[in-house]
Amino acid sequence: MGESFGAWTMGRDAELMDYVSSVNIACGFHAGDASVIRKTIETAIVKNVAVGAHPSFPDLQGFGRREMKMPATEVFDIVLYQVAALKGMCEAFGGKLRHVKPHGALYNQAARDKNLAEAIAKAVKAIDENLVFYGLANSFLVSEAERIGLKTASEVFADRTYQADGTLTTRSQSNALIESVKKSCEQVLEMITAQTVTAVTGERVTLRADTVCIHGDGANALEFAREVKRSLEENGILIHTI
Amino acid sequence: MGESFGAWTMGRDAELMDYVSSVNIACGFHAGDASVIRKTIETAIVKNVAVGAHPSFPDLQGFGRREMKMPATEVFDIVLYQVAALKGMCEAFGGKLRHVKPHGALYNQAARDKNLAEAIAKAVKAIDENLVFYGLANSFLVSEAERIGLKTASEVFADRTYQADGTLTTRSQSNALIESVKKSCEQVLEMITAQTVTAVTGERVTLRADTVCIHGDGANALEFAREVKRSLEENGILIHTI
Amino acid sequence: MGESFGAWTMGRDAELMDYVSSVNIACGFHAGDASVIRKTIETAIVKNVAVGAHPSFPDLQGFGRREMKMPATEVFDIVLYQVAALKGMCEAFGGKLRHVKPHGALYNQAARDKNLAEAIAKAVKAIDENLVFYGLANSFLVSEAERIGLKTASEVFADRTYQADGTLTTRSQSNALIESVKKSCEQVLEMITAQTVTAVTGERVTLRADTVCIHGDGANALEFAREVKRSLEENGILIHTI
């Protein structure tokens, strides 16, 4: 959320907020200028969804999706800065920052790089030890955050396929994305109820599913969000904030 | 302070901190990346000087010194973002943000523009109503901040000359800067003890002097700071945090 | 044109090119990253429209629409850089840069500031003295460029209203924009055939109309472009490159 920038708009944030319990708001490094962030926070408070910070590598033109080689100490610094900004802005409007989820390449690199994951988690803890840390299920993001004492939420994806080893199929592969809303709902239901996911190769892989990610910038993000929510509710599953 | 950026260094921050009681730290918009800010905060905490945020227009290449025409609501947003970032980062290291002083063109424009001054003051209050607001003595910065209930510090300049109406001589004029350390000390002494300043035209102008600004990027900033401090102490004036 | 940036898209450039004879391409300072610029140039060459550079103040977040106070020499430098980049990129694909039109606040400020207008025109001339300089009709942009020997095109606007003194109604006024396609076509026809425009107050003002601007980022830019073109052709007016 909050991924517009200046004259450019992205996402239908306000509408999406009707179907989710928590949102991750860009912090200005990959998207989201100060005015966009402020408006998104105000909307989230009105819509009563939990606000999280979505810190990124400093890469506006690449939308934070390009891998960068930054020393862990510098990663600590940029996360500290971004999360601090979001936290203070939430509180300025009577809200509260609840969680942090790293964005894009920072998320993907840290999921498999213990030092990066530790640096991010430490920055989050330094800002507020009560923040919940969202990370890819089964990755260093979750294990490092837990190791230093943060509460974590293992994240699974509604619209991405999985490999037999539990990792996401990389976006460069043709079957990386789930484009059928129905299949997406089935995958989410399996992940939530059985805490497993069926890999593209057919194996059932165990994974912890605390939070389900729905990307806000997709063409039919709104439909996905609505249907996933309906499907969960029809199966008696309550969506709530962690 | 904290006006280095990436590979570029500016100022001798650590040394200057030996002669002042409070510092204004760049917030990333005109200078100061996240690592520079973090290091400067850590040093300030060790040196036991009061930390302030120094928010600016978004203008890295112009060092925040170019006037920009931004709506007051957007100014509110960028100040909110920058002050929030500094506050959170201070607290992450066990410190505390004490004050805010707008930087460069933002400071100068708001000094004479009531709406801008109000927008900045409201952003500061929204972040923390106990923050002290530093502004040009006799300007809208001070009056607007006071009007909305912030504690203020009227700022005077050690190295700038004044006009008969109490405003600073603009930098484009040849006599804008005081280059003699001795004259600078005399001006500071007059401002602190008599709460007046002698204008370039000879008149004595009344002005409130709560805090004295010494620029950190000048060639002989260190000498100015040391001598001003010595001169004040020799005259029995105690420098302390507001 | 070329006003997308990274993950953000703006405008329907390729379609619009079917209705115009020349386009102004963002140069990276208010919009348009290197990949966007390259693709836009390639499309323009295929569509056989004349390519112009659209240099701006350095202000991505403000889309170059915020007034900035920059010394004329620095304005010279940023125009030089941007026009040089566009020229070289055009030639790399076998094309040719034909004209330059300053963007946004740079255009508006220079229209009424002789020194800025001169600085921009001199930068354009330094890059290539055969470039046509597009500027607001009756403004310093046109007179300064002519004075230093550049060929100029006086620009009029299809979708903006005019004041009795020949200036554009400022965007902050409610009647600044013409939202009716029919009225817009009528205004263009009058400007082209009579070289006058009817001001909001009813006066007919003389103005030279060499080129008609249609903004690419409007919601119905495509419809405006198509109808203006059709209206001109129905009246026997040939649209061609200067």
Added chain:
Amino acid sequence: MGESFGAWTMGRDAELMDYVSSVNIACGFHAGDASVIRKTIETAIVKNVAVGAHPSFPDLQGFGRREMKMPATEVFDIVLYQVAALKGMCEAFGGKLRHVKPHGALYNQAARDKNLAEAIAKAVKAIDENLVFYGLANSFLVSEAERIGLKTASEVFADRTYQADGTLTTRSQSNALIESVKKSCEQVLEMITAQTVTAVTGERVTLRADTVCIHGDGANALEFAREVKRSLEENGILIHTI
């Protein structure tokens, strides 16, 4: 050269130009704003040294030294943009762009990545097929540029040590830099006269040495440049433009 930015200065460019025959000028992506570039070009023309473009990844805060994962087509685009800007600016002052040398992480990554090297070389060729391409001796930069028909200059380093396989010792190792001017001169002499270099492990490695790089941002860059030049001249070696 030209690696200052806004209020921040770096390097003693004008003085260094007395000791070298060619310079690489930052293009705005890792350093060098439009005014800095313009001034550096003017000085280079006066000092009669050959001007080259020094394009980089878009990374001001990291000074272009952080590895980034960018698709080859996007690398083509950013090199095209930067080299075009430098070429046009040189010609605006009656000069001529002679060569291109990629900067920092772009240089290092492309040295070992054939696709990146090809993308950069193709962008240079698209701008001007007579530009000389500077690349690390024995690397893909040189071989790819030669393969597509560019004239190349194999670059060796005065102040860096080499490994037995002919690669540079990475900066993270303690013996990466040669800090003794005398040793540096000896290494340069060996490289130029014998076209070999003695690796840190003692082996003599063959390498082609067409151009010797002296970094402009080092503390004693000036002394290195003067002594290397003197040492070469004492040994009857003429420094000249390629």
